[in-house]
Amino acid sequence: MIKQTYDKKILIVDDDLSILTMVETVLKKEGYTHVRKAANGEGAVSAASDFHPDLVILDVMLPDLDGYEVCRQIRQFSMVPILFLSARSDEADRLVSYASGGDEYMTKPFSIRELLAKIGAILRRQQYYQHPDGALKTYQFGSFTLDLEKQMLFQNGKYVNLTAKEYGILEYLVRNKNITVSKDQILAHVWETAYEGYDNTVMVHIRHLRKKIEENPARPVYIKTVKGRGYVFEG
Secondary structure (H helix, E strand, O other): OOOHHHOOOOEEOOOOOOHHHHHHHHHHHOOOOEEEEEEHHHHHHHHHHHHOOEEEEEEEOOOOHHHHHEEEEOOOOOOOOOEEEOOOOOHHHHHHHOOOOOOEEEEOOHHHHHHHHHEEEEEHHHHHHHHHOOOOOEEOOEEEEEEOOOOOEEEEEEEOOHHHHHHHHHHHHOOOOOEEEEEHHHEEEEEOOOOOOOOOOHHHHHHHHHHHHHOOOOOOEEEEEEEEOOOEEEE
16 A cells, blocks of 8 residues: 555754754644654664665764765665755755765755655655556566566665665666757656756766776666667667
C-alpha cells in the first residue's frame, strides 16, 4: 500500500536550534507527524540509520562533520532524498552538494512556502519511483538490471550504489530510450523544476552516472551526448 505523503518520515539536521524548532513546527502544522531532529553530523548519521527517514533536510555547516560528509556517510547505507540548506549560494557549493550525493539545495534565508513545496515535490517523486504506473518493472542492458519497483540498479546481481538523482536520471532516460532529451527536460522531470543558470548540474550527474555504468566513460555506450540537444539512452 502506498503511504500518504504526510505519513512520510522527515529528519531535520541543523545546529541552529531556532531553525530546528521552526521547521519542525511548520512541518507538524502542515500535517507531517513523523519528524525527528539532529543538531550535529554524527547524530544525523545515527538518526538516518535507525529512523529510516523518507527525506533528510540537512544543513551544510555543522559543528562536527559538515553536511557534505554527513551526506556521503548516509549514502553508504541509504538512498533517502537529501535536501541541503546552506547560507552559501555559489554555484560551486551547489555542485559540491550534488557531487556528495545530495538531491536538492536551498539557500538561507529561505521561504517556508518554497521549502514546503520542495518537500512535497520530493516525496511525491519518491513515491512515483517506488510505485511507477508504467508496466515496465525491470530493464536490462549489458550486465545491468534496473529494477524499477525496488528503485535499484544491479550489475551481475550486485547492487550498484546510485544517488537518488542518478537513479532518477537513469530511469527517465531508460523510459525514453532512443529518444533525445534535453537538459531542461531532465531538470523538469527529475528535479521537478528549472534551475536557470545551473545546467551544469545535469552534466555533473551524468558524468558520475557514466562512471558507474560505462566501461569507458569517455566513450559511452549507453548514455550518449547529442551535441546541442541533450542526451539519449541507447539500450
